Amino acid sequence: MVTLMGKIVLAVVMVVMGIWVRKLIIWAWLKPKKLEKWLKKEGYKGNSYKPVIGDLKEFATMMKEAKSKAMPISHDIMPYALPFDHHIINKYGKKSFIWFGTTPRIYITEPELIKEIFSRPNDFQKPHPEPVRDSVIGGLFTSEDHEWVRNRKIINPAFHVESIKSMFPSICSSCNEMINKWEMLVTGNGPVEVDVWPSIDNLAGDVISRTAFGSCYEEGQKIFHIQKEQIDLTLQQMVMINLPGGRFIPTVTSKKFKSNANELRSMLLGIINKRKKAIEMGDNNNDDLLGILLKSNLKEIEEKGVGMSMDDVVEECKLFYMAGSETTSNLIVWTMICLSLDHEWQTKAREEIMQVIGTRELHFEDLKCLKIVTMILNEVLRLYPPASMAIRATTKETKLGNMNIPSGMNISIPIMTIHHDCKIWGEDATEFKPERFSEGVANAVKDRGGSSSFLPFSSGPRVCIGQNFALTEAKAGVAKILQRFSFELSPSYKHSPCPFFTLPPQFGAHLILRSI
Incomplete structure (x- = not known):
């Protein structure tokens, strides 16, 4: 009997092992080789x-x-920021691909194909799973299909113009605090060298803390600092995460990451539950992002019977920080660096600000009058896009243009490459020339791709929901800085655009500040 049972167990083990070996061979060799054959066929x-x-x-x-x-100090940052992609595209041409592990990623740079990809989000979804991204970002950024449609509808009211307008005093308060700290450094000392990057990074986190959590501002600040640490920890284990099963290996870094994740969730749930109870008891004085989201979610539940779960709300709160603070801080710091290199445009922007605002406090209605500042911000977004790449995936055979792309292929839209393409933007594509946006985004590239070639916030139905919020904060920050300071690069400045989730300056932003 024992012998018979032993044989049965052995047979089962052998069958299971056979299945797993077969799956491994398909995953590691047969499927990639099949896709490689298709790639060669398509040129x-x-x-x-x-x-x-x-x-x-x-x-x-x-x-x-x-x-x-x-x-070297230059806006031609592709070879430094995306060295491998730059190498492959230079070596093989724009119709090229890379192997991200067992999965090939084809580059798509044609504006009409990019427009088609972004306009068909159900056919071209974000890769799932994506270990590095999924370690830090969730919520609306990674959800798909019905879940995305529902959550986007619920979150939309938080980013309406009127909602952003109501949050504008909080944005200005955060900007004023940073400006006051800089003035204390400069007053009585003349020109002073300052690494402005930590201050701008903290500014963006401060704004999100105020506008997302309002009365829970201090807890919001703690959440911001934990989120920043999570990004650093993810960077430290990026190679390990990309290995099959690598994120489940218990290293010191991964244990710290898990501990932070638990603390983050606990803190956010505490804030959310407190705010939820206040709303249920009739407290309607919650016009911050979280308050608006929770009221919108409550309305959805009342009308449809189902809305976002508390875990969904937690993920959206984390995304507020990741997308909201990182994008804006990057935009402001690169704007200061670009204007440090071009004093003519710095002067033009300041003259416009003094004409529109003078020395008084900035008002929300002033922003639409800052045409030159808007042109400058668009040019910075072109040269230093917050997202260097957009990755999409096929889960079934999918037609794109004249191609039938097989299942299991990743599509890479190299935003930075497109933004720096001389065939699209002209021979001056790697130069800082805000005047190219003098007639708006749609006319910036004339007949060479239009808005499909300008993708700082993506495009199509899944365009970044927070782009107006980010631009409002950036305009306010830049206007207030130019109102009070002139600046230039310090001799110790090191040019280092370093892509991860966004494009921060790796070695900071050392500038010489002068009070005006």
Whole structure:
């Protein structure tokens, strides 16, 4: 009997092992080779497939080498910020691909195809799972299909113009606090060297803390700092996360990340439940992002019987910080750097600000009059886009243009490459020239791609819901800074646009500030 049972168990084990071995062979070899055959047939060029790792080793090596030093001061940042992608596109042309592990990523740069991809979000979804992204970002950014439609509808009211207008005093208060700290450094000392990046980074977190959580501002600040640490921890274990099963290996870093995640969830649930009870008891004085979201969610539940769960709300609150603070802080700091390099445009912007505002307090209605500032911000978003890439995936055979793309293919829309393309923007594509936006975004590239070639906030139905909020904060921040200071690059400044989720300056932003 024992012998018979032993044979049965052994047979079951062998069958299970056989199934897993077969799946492993398909995943690691047969499927990639099948996709490689399709790539060659369609005329795509790239490196030959290396089992399991693909191009990851070369990708990591080139990124590490690029980040080990600063680059020459130039807006031609592709070779430094995206060295491997730049290398592949230069070597094989725009119709090329890379192997991200076992999955090929084809580059799509044609404006008409990009427009088609972004206009069909159900056919071209974000890759799932995506270990590095999923470690830090969730919520509306990663949801799909019905869940995305429902959540977007619930969140929309928080980002209406009237909602942003009601939050504008909080935005200005945060800006004023930063300006006052800088003035204390400069007053009586003449020109002073300041690394403005930490202050601007904290400004963006401060704004989100005030506008997202209002009365729970202090807890919001703690959440911001934990979120920042989570990004650093993810960077430290990025290679490990991309390995099959790597994120489940219990390292010191991964344990700290998990501990932070639990603390973050606990803090957010506490704030959310407190605010939810206040709303249920008739307290309608909650016009911050969280309050508006919860009231909108309550209305959805009353009308449809189902809305966002508390876990969904937690993820959206985390996303407020990641997307809201990172995008805006990057935009403000690169604007200061670009204007430090171009004093003519710095002067033009300041003259406009003094003409519109003078020395009085900034009002929400003033923003629409800041045409030059808007042109400058658009040009900075073009040269230093917050997201360097947009990745989409096919889950079934999908037609795109004249191609039938097989299931399991990733599509890479290299936003930075497109924003720096001389064929789209002209021979001066890597130069800082805000005048190209003098007639608006749609006319910035004339007949060479239009708005499909300008993608700082993505495009189509899934365009970034917070873009108006980000631009409002950036305009306010830049206007207030130019109202009080002139600035130039410090001799110690090191140019280092470093892409991760966004594009922060790796070595900070050391500028010489002068009070005016």
